[in-house]
């Protein structure tokens with residue numbers, strides 16, 4: 058009996074060792090795909106790809122190896138970095154269910170955000186999305202526009218009091234982050250997080266803002282999470298997590314705990330208001346027009362098979378707040394930084410706004426979204442500087458990846474498709490696709506809003522980039538594309554419309570350094586890891 062047990066344990070250990078180290082022993086169809094050599098025997102290119110200063114690695118690799126290249130993952134595994142449009146179309150549309158979110162990321166997201174859209178797969182995800190979609194329609198965005206203006210004017214007043222009559226240098230990222238949280242609060246949840254006055258802060262806002270840097274601070278450990286996820290059951294993981302002796306893990310757990318507590322209390326408040334009837338809901342902050350009220354009402358009326366359980370509704374709250382906050386505020390910060398560096402563009406945008414509303418009244422939705430120059434600046438910034446550089450996927454089975462243009466294999470053969478083995482990590486090169494010179498022209502790495510005012514290159518039209526927005530991969534495409542991209546555009550345009558008429562934006566004294574992360578963020582200089590961006594603001598006319 059004992060020898061049988063020993064034999065079984067030895068076999069299990071052998072299998073685990075084989076699974077762990079097979080990458081070093083086996084050959085793969087991806088060995089014929091060119092790519093950078095590994096910089097660590099154990100970690101492959103992990104630390105080249107996933108670090109705050111990885112811009113050079115990503116840019117050199119795309120320039121040297123083209124639209125599909127191999128990279129090394131941990132323990133001898135191979136991955137593919139892809140920005141070929143036809144391949145991307147297969148990844149996010151045609152074979153979406155084969156190129157799924159990584160299992161470990163889903164498990165991580167369930168722990169961090171609960172069972173929201175970022176944590177579910179397949180039919181489960183489709184069902185959630187079906188219920189949420191109507192709340193993100195253009196008609197609904199129009200109805201939310203007054204809420205966006207009202208909230209942004211509160212920010213304008215708060216900033217004006219800091220700027221005074223002359224000028225002041227301030228952490229604009231901090232203000233835009235608070236505004237983004239308040240807008241998803243009011244427009245998304247019918248809840249006010251932040252009075253938007255100076256010298257106050259909000260624990261939920263702080264938690265959300267710290268989440269991405271906190272995750273990146275444990276990135277080395279996070280690259281091991283796929284193995285932790287595979288070999289340690291979730292019950293044991295949950296038991297061990299609080300015992301981890303590292304301050305960084307403790308902070309991450311605090312952040313996740315704060316997000317969950319707030320989401321639960323917001324949910325129960327909304328539920329009570331909805332149960333009391335429409336009047337109670339109308340008296341809430343979002344006047345019943347917010348995304349969660351619509352979702353909760355739709356859920357009450359849905360057939361049993363389409364209904365979402367409470368935990369999934371709570372998960373949507375954390376997911377929405379996380380997905381909406383840093384992405385949009387960091388994108389807006391990048392726009393203001395570029396406007397501070399290009400006063401001519403800033404002046405032109407201001408002139409367009411004054412022409413659209415000489416009296417300074419809020420510009421109605423239809424007019425605002427159609428203003429061509431502001432639109433060009435937003436598109437161009439989201440093209441050149443997408444807040445998310447890449448997204449990972451993982452093949453659930455062997456699959457053939459077709460290419461728009463053949464590539465030369467390591468053996469000299471031309472390849473028009475690549476056989477990709479099951480369990481391969483795919484990195485969707487969002488920034489790489491947006492800067493592809495073969496599609497956008499030789500000036501693809503330059504910021505030129507004017508490019509959107511004349512016709513775009515034919516090569517771009519013919520390539521059929523599968524992004525949901527303007528030939529860009531910024532918001533991805535397919536069944537997992539960004540559901541909030543219209544919300545985000547409206548937010549950017551309302552903020553630009555209000556702020557550019559009140560302030561002139563100038564470069565500050567403090568250096569602005571952009572860090573590469575799950576969502577890129579600026580810091581003062583390269584060494585700091587505290588998200589912030591200082592610009593100088595000067596008042597214009599009467600406030």
Ligand code: HEM
Nearest residue numbers: 174380381384385388444532533537538539540541544545
């Ligand atoms: C500039 C701003 C934004 C950018 C660049 C952005 C980008 C993205 C990207 C790349 C994804 C795909 C993630 C994945 O495949 O795992 C995504 C998903 C998502 N985004 Fe956004 N986003 C932005 C703003 C927003 C806003 C304002 C909201 C909410 C109001 C939002 C809500 C979501 C949600 C819920 C998902 C998950 C969708 C799904 O899995 O079905 N995003 N976003």
